[in-house]
Amino acid sequence: MPMRSHxxxxxxxxxxxxxxxxxxxxxxxxxxxxxxxxxxxFLDWQIKDSDVQALAKWDVVVLDYDQQARYPEKLRALxxxxxxxxxxxxxxxxxxxxxxxxxxxxxxxxxxxxQIDQSWYVRDAAGNKAFFWPGSSLLNVxxxxxxxxxxxxxxxxxxxxxxxxxxxxxxxxxxxxDNTFSGISHFSxxxxxxxxxxxxxxxxxxxxxxxxxxKKMLSxxxxxxxxxxVVGNGGDAYAAQLNGAFFEHFPSYSWAPNWQQFRDxxxxxxxxxxxxxxxxxxxxxxxxNYQLMRYGLGSALVGxxxxxxxxxxxxxxxxxWYDEYSAALGVARSSPYIIAGGGGSAVVPAVWARDxxxxxxxxxxxxxxQNVSLPGVFEKLHGTQDTKxxxxxxxxxxTLAPHDGIVLFRRSDATEIRGGSFTNGTFVRAYDSQxxxxxNGFFAQRLDAPSGSATAVTDVDMDGKDDIVSAAKGxxxxxxxxxxxxxMQPFGKGYTGTLSLxxxxxxxxxxxxxxxxxxxxxxxxxxxxxxxxxxxxxxxAYAAAFGGGVRVxxxxxxxxxxxxxxxxxGPGGGPHVRLWKTDGGSWGTSFFAFxxxxxxxxxxxxxxxxxxxxxxxxxxxxxGAVPRVRIFSSQGTLQREFTLGAKPLVGGLTVSTSDIxxxxxxxILVAGLSAF
Numbered sequence: 001m002p003m004r005s006h007x008x009x010x011x012x013x014x015x016x017x018x019x020x021x022x023x024x025x026x027x028x029x030x031x032x033x034x035x036x037x038x039x040x041x042f043l044d045w046q047i048k049d050s051d052v053q054a055l056a057k058w059d060v061v062v063l064d065y066d067q068q069a070r071y072p073e074k075l076r077a078l079x080x081x082x083x084x085x086x087x088x089x090x091x092x093x094x095x096x097x098x099x100x101x102x103x104x105x106x107x108x109x110x111x112x113x114x115q116i117d118q119s120w121y122v123r124d125a126a127g128n129k130a131f132f133w134p135g136s137s138l139l140n141v142x143x144x145x146x147x148x149x150x151x152x153x154x155x156x157x158x159x160x161x162x163x164x165x166x167x168x169x170x171x172x173x174x175x176x177x178d179n180t181f182s183g184i185s186h187f188s189x190x191x192x193x194x195x196x197x198x199x200x201x202x203x204x205x206x207x208x209x210x211x212x213x214x215k216k217m218l219s220x221x222x223x224x225x226x227x228x229x230v231v232g233n234g235g236d237a238y239a240a241q242l243n244g245a246f247f248e249h250f251p252s253y254s255w256a257p258n259w260q261q262f263r264d265x266x267x268x269x270x271x272x273x274x275x276x277x278x279x280x281x282x283x284x285x286x287x288x289n290y291q292l293m294r295y296g297l298g299s300a301l302v303g304x305x306x307x308x309x310x311x312x313x314x315x316x317x318x319x320x321w322y323d324e325y326s327a328a329l330g331v332a333r334s335s336p337y338i339i340a341g342g343g344g345s346a347v348v349p350a351v352w353a354r355d356x357x358x359x360x361x362x363x364x365x366x367x368x369x370q371n372v373s374l375p376g377v378f379e380k381l382h383g384t385q386d387t388k389x390x391x392x393x394x395x396x397x398x399t400l401a402p403h404d405g406i407v408l409f410r411r412s413d414a415t416e417i418r419g420g421s422f423t424n425g426t427f428v429r430a431y432d433s434q435x436x437x438x439x440n441g442f443f444a445q446r447l448d449a450p451s452g453s454a455t456a457v458t459d460v461d462m463d464g465k466d467d468i469v470s471a472a473k474g475x476x477x478x479x480x481x482x483x484x485x486x487x488m489q490p491f492g493k494g495y496t497g498t499l500s501l502x503x504x505x506x507x508x509x510x511x512x513x514x515x516x517x518x519x520x521x522x523x524x525x526x527x528x529x530x531x532x533x534x535x536x537x538x539x540x541a542y543a544a545a546f547g548g549g550v551r552v553x554x555x556x557x558x559x560x561x562x563x564x565x566x567x568x569x570g571p572g573g574g575p576h577v578r579l580w581k582t583d584g585g586s587w588g589t590s591f592f593a594f595x596x597x598x599x600x601x602x603x604x605x606x607x608x609x610x611x612x613x614x615x616x617x618x619x620x621x622x623x624g625a626v627p628r629v630r631i632f633s634s635q636g637t638l639q640r641e642f643t644l645g646a647k648p649l650v651g652g653l654t655v656s657t658s659d660i661x662x663x664x665x666x667x668i669l670v671a672g673l674s675a676f
Contacts, residue, residue: 036307040319047070055319056082057321061086065091065108076171094214117148117149120140122139132188139154155220156217159223174231175221175228185207231243239265246275249280260347284311295404298352304332322385330359333355336352338351362400374398419658420657421503424455425443428441428442462510490516497518541578548572550568577617600624607666609631611664617634618632621652625649628643629670653672655668656668
């Protein structure tokens, strides 16, 4: 029952308000979080500039329908800030507040109230108006009462009003209809006479008529507004007629049946579903009730719907933001399952879990603390709010308090990295070609390769099985998918230092070759080996006296079907990038990726970032430089760049590439930044 306490204050200040405000072009685009999916009911009568910026972070925002007259430019500004945010117009489905009759005539609420027919009011057997909330009168959604002077009943009039006066403005993505209850007997203050025959209807008859009329009305809203989002507040009775139901005050009774109802509603909704759980602080201004927030969020995430957390039905006007809302979990990878505190698959109080692309979510719906053994090593959020819970710790087990939830990140996510070489065990962030981080950072760690080794996962012998190539302490090892292993020491037994690694086809035979760069010492050599360990070619990429080593990468940078080898000078040298043919001949391109006075070297990678078949050259800034990533063409022309911090980074960046989300375009993987 949102918006109740706002009705007096909502309209008290409208006379002093300016209806049209200047465009808010000063706002910078923020965008919304991909996961969790969050919904905010912001039903305050005033929308400040700061509110617009805050609301742009939500996936779905619900505003009173009068705001199309009060703040049309702010609605447009919100859409400019975050085009993906869905904006829904709040309107009551079965009542009219008295305050609507006192609004300025240009407000849609005033226009709606002026057209209310007296025959549409719900009355008791004595003819008195029925009400659910003080200051509002109930309207008859059934087909039992008389039609108005226009020949329409309320369940016909409201859908047409929504179409003609609200959604036609182009400011809204849909509507949020309040109080779409399954019957009337439980919320009317007295027995009602829906057919106006002077006799009170039985509760069963009234409820049946009410539900039939509500289904008719909601179906007509959807029919008149194809493509519009229609969400109702009132449970699961109309799941098939709606895109979503709003479960206010969750859990409004026992957790297990209420949560099952939530999941069933999502399954029955018109696609796409926008069903949401609303958990609130019982109308108290306590945004730091983190455990309650997590309990609801965990229930929503494991259940697969949207989430709303605020003060309650008297104060749906907050923009409370939590560390967990920024956790980019990606898509769900499993159905909900019990991980502790219960057994079987029935919906019972237990610790329920759901696997996501980038993490794991748990919710303890029992009344006791539960010990949980996790399926691997996970990382807690490193938060700024509840730091006792979100302390960034790495965990394999945890104790989850009763009625609590937690969001965890996957630590071992190197299974997604294929093709490009990465340093095993380092913390990696993934970016697209525009410098936008596409998912939460993770530890690129494989248990089947040495920690700290340069590692590549690819099919080197082309037998259809992944092979693992690792390079560390002067030795390169290939673990074939079929079971055997091969090791080689590219720079002799006396060299036990670091190695740079790339894997590519360098000579048109069916198998790939191993390209290795010496990490330190004189003669910054590049050696190419067959997978049997036979050296095919070798050369010095930089002056023989240079002791900083060489970094290597490989790919087809000009789309001619041939591999090119890219080298970057190691620490102590300038950020010098060179291109080579696979036999060691110069390819002709040579450039400084950053200011040549920098002496921290440069990290290099090669990958097709835009899916055009032509790989780009990626450079990461070296030791002691401000962390930057630059993207170059095969001719050394700078195409794009982005900065990842303002302070010089002692160890520099290490860049690599891999199509980790399977969209046909390589992502840039950056190591060297802080994990927190």
